[in-house]
Amino acid sequence: MTRHALSPEATGAVGPGAQWTEDSNGASTQTDPLRCEFAGWLGDDLVSVNPDFVVSGTLADALRASDLTGFELRTDPVITKSSEFVSESSADFPDRWERLVPNPEPSTASDDRKPTEETDFARQGSDLLVSERALALLNDHRITHARLTPAGDSPEAARFTRNQDHADEAARAEAVAEFSALKESGAKEAARITAVLESAPAPTSAPPTMNTPNKRKISGDLTRAVAAVGKPIDDEKVLAVLRFVDGPITVHESDDGWRDYDRNKIDGSQLSAVNVVLAPNAKVKFIQFNFRNPTGDATAVYPRIGELIAGVDPFTRESVVDHLGEPERSTTTRQNTIFDEYRIGRQRVLFYWDADDLSPQAIVVGRKA
Structure with missing residues (x-):
């Protein structure tokens, strides 16, 4: 089974009051409830809270309804925004997030164990390992700011790249439109005040x-x-x-x-x-x-x-x-x-x-x- 390494958007930071647990080999992970504080948001439905992960409610529902294996969803993360939070996305910030716990749990911070053949998700260090089936589901959602290291050429890896290219084009078009609107607004205001001054x-x-x-x-x-x-x-x-x-x-x-x-x-x-x-x-x-x-x-x-x-x-x-x-x-x-x-x-x-x-x-x- 083909497996790819995914490094999700990393705008989530460990929130205040987080508590940690370690396995017998010293690998750390947050205890429940996971605490995540967003310093910003780029718009993805999957976000890293190193070494853990959270997903938007929309993606969580899709995962729960799928037949994918090798993960667990926990509905009680504590999500906060920092005082300097800035959203870089035109989409609304999700009002519901869930913790995504991939299997198996790592034994070290740089665990290089492979997932079993039966699972679609696993964690390797700070990356999420996903099968071709899992990547297909993720590609149906906003995962355009993640970094993908494909295991090889595959249809879903190619679609992931196309999705990122389309998102980049849309972002550029939005920036151009915003600049044009700002320029037009600024020109009108400048003309108004300049007329007052010149009078x-x-x-x-x-x-x-x-x-x-x-x-x-x-x-x-x-x-x-x-x-x-x-x-x-x-x-x-x-x-x-x-x-x-x-x-x-x-x-x-x-x-x-x-x-x-x-x-x-x-x-x-x-x-x-x-x-x-x-x-x-x-x-x-x-x-x-x-x-x-x-x-x-x-x-x-x-x-x-x-x-x-x-x-x-x-x-x-x-x-x-x-x-x-x-x-x-x-x-x-x-x-x-x-x-x-x-x-x-x-x-x-x-x-x-x-x-x-x-x-x-x-x-x-x-x-x-």
Whole structure:
């Protein structure tokens, strides 16, 4: 009887509270109930919980109704999802799973015993050994993320490969459709917000003055960005931070003359330092305004940018959402920071907020890739 080695999808991990048992040769397996925590799911009906296995309720029912041998189904596994669970499948995550126990049980972690001629399933190490008949049943279900090592050329091994190829083609088509829909949606939102921005006149106020001993003045489109932060929608300086246009930035440094810098990174903490350090001929990829002291020390030389540069007013997350609408994406990081992402025209704009009091931390304005 032909037997193939199958390495199932491995998105299942041993769940909290699992207990183990060993046979006389030291091979480990979970006691019942098996505990499995999914970190994600690719869509298969057969999943490895090394060294054990679980199957979806649909596949369990099909196995139970078949005349296949060499396995046992147990209906009481404890299935949980991790806090970071992400499903990569368009199918609904199964609400019922059962434990699949193949026979014979291994005697070592790398057991190389063969199943008896009478059985369709067996376990060999972390792999599932399946007969041609068993593979035929599995091929009728979603088993497209497993790795098959065929015992030789066979009709069901060939069908398994075709199923994987078809699944890959479908996934690519779905990704293309999703990207096209996202692109269309993003283009409409970009057009809406760009129209709002372009309806406002350009800033006419004088460049802000840096309140540091050397009294540097920043001119160019950076002026428009700094002056615009937090202004209401009907202000002439309306969020000009989003009008990130090509062109050099001129930095006037006290009485020491001036220098032109091509675009690189302009960081709020750098603006408060003695020099704005940019490599010659560098290209600016984004401008970042920090609204918190980089050192976190209230007595440090360089306070928050809102106090450092005249013309920068405080602003709130509520006012930004009121002006620009809900962000395209909002994420809370483990550093207790919320960042909201907008895409406006060719710009990618990020607003960083403290997750506790929603006070502003930084704004990043950059080119959209």
